Amino acid sequence: MHFRAASADPAGPADPAGPAGPSGPDRAAAYPADGPVAALGADRVREEFAAHRLRPEWTWFAEDEDGEPLARALWWGRADSERPVALDCLQVRAGVADPAALAAGLLEAGHAAFGTVPGYHLSLPRDWRADPALAAAVAWRREAARTAGLTRETERLRYEWTPAAGTAAPTGRLVFREGTDEEFLEVFARLSRGSLDLNTRSELATMTEEEFARADFAFYLDCPGERAWWRLAHLPDGTLAGMAIPSATPYHRNVGYLGVVPEQRGRGLIDEVLAEITRFHAAAGAERITATTDTVNLPMAAAFDRAGYEVTEIRLVLEAPPVA
CATH class of the missing domain: 3.40.630 (Aminopeptidase)
Structure with a gap:
């Protein structure tokens, strides 16, 4: 052989x-x-x-x-x-x-x-x-x-949005703005706390929040999407709520990364963040927007369902465990 x-x-x-x-x-x-x-x-x-x-x-x-x-x-x-x-x-x-x-x-x-x-x-x-x-x-x-x-196994739902699903109009519950690299690094770290994402939880077993934030920042910066697309999300009074990172693959537009900081979770704000990403891509003429989330991340999956994204496949991801 x-x-x-x-x-x-x-x-x-x-x-x-x-x-x-x-x-x-x-x-x-x-x-x-x-x-x-x-x-x-x-x-x-x-x-x-x-x-x-x-x-x-x-x-x-x-x-x-x-x-x-x-x-x-x-x-x-x-x-x-x-x-x-x-x-x-x-x-x-x-x-x-x-x-x-x-x-x-x-x-x-x-x-x-x-x-x-x-x-x-x-x-x-x-x-x-x-x-x-x-x-x-x-x-x-x-x-x-x-x-x-x-040896590490994760099962993920692959979602897809098409123009037939439409987009939700802004509600005014969140305000989106550009941010500095330092601000995004801080939010990446905050969003990792209590995350249901299996990869995030696994990585945090071997690195600090700050190290993980820098790794995530570098990953999305290296994706085909543009850094100028990224937005911080705030309540109308200026309180930080989360962030929206529209991204892309070599084939089509992609949701990328989104999240709500721990103290603002449970208020339905993830719908507002996802809607902002969807509107952004749709305004650019996207005919398809893809996204993935772990099958165990039920709140995120429910948000995609509410936004008109449809499951197109299961993605079984087999990886080497993180090195301590």
Whole structure:
């Protein structure tokens, strides 16, 4: 058994059935996108390579002794990423006796080459547990991910807004304004207190509020959205209530980050903050706004429901635990 990145494939004829030819993207696109877990098809693979979000050195295959590909792993990153951000697609051919073991070896080979352990994001239908074939396909992927060090698991709801849902008019309950970096750092720290977000709670077990705030600030600053979009939220008397960070992905507008400070929670103000983000993106002509929240974060999920966002999928996120 060999584990090989597409960039390391030997030159040869571009035969999808045999060892890879000179084009890593060609080989990645030729791998069949089959099985119950949604996988990237040939056209999408080529689009992502063209956009530099998939790369030969982030595309790995498990091969038998004859060079026949038995598994494919596609790690994804933004066009300017130095290292992959997440594992986007993991497949093992039907008939492999132990798909979890093969997939784990493939992931470990990739991690060793990258010098990092990117998370694995599986996009699933909301009722995926009711489909035996799909549940079994998820099970061996989870086992492989755990073996490769991705032992922290979070299930998230992926929401989507379209113009048909409309936008809520401002009520005057909150006033939004721009803020300095220092002000946003302070609010990031305050919002982490008592958060229901599982990643926030996990990270705070190994870092201070201030460290976490700086990490979150840097993350959203690095997203495709613009820093000029960010807003602080205040009550009409000037009391800080929270913040709204409209953001974006490489594909569409995104809710980003929003929250209400602990002392103002329970008053329905999260609806006002979400409405501000939705209006902002809608005014810019967004045809789609996406958002995610943990399945256990019931108040946030309810706010998305009230705002007309609809659940489009479950996102199962498998990650390495934070390092103490």
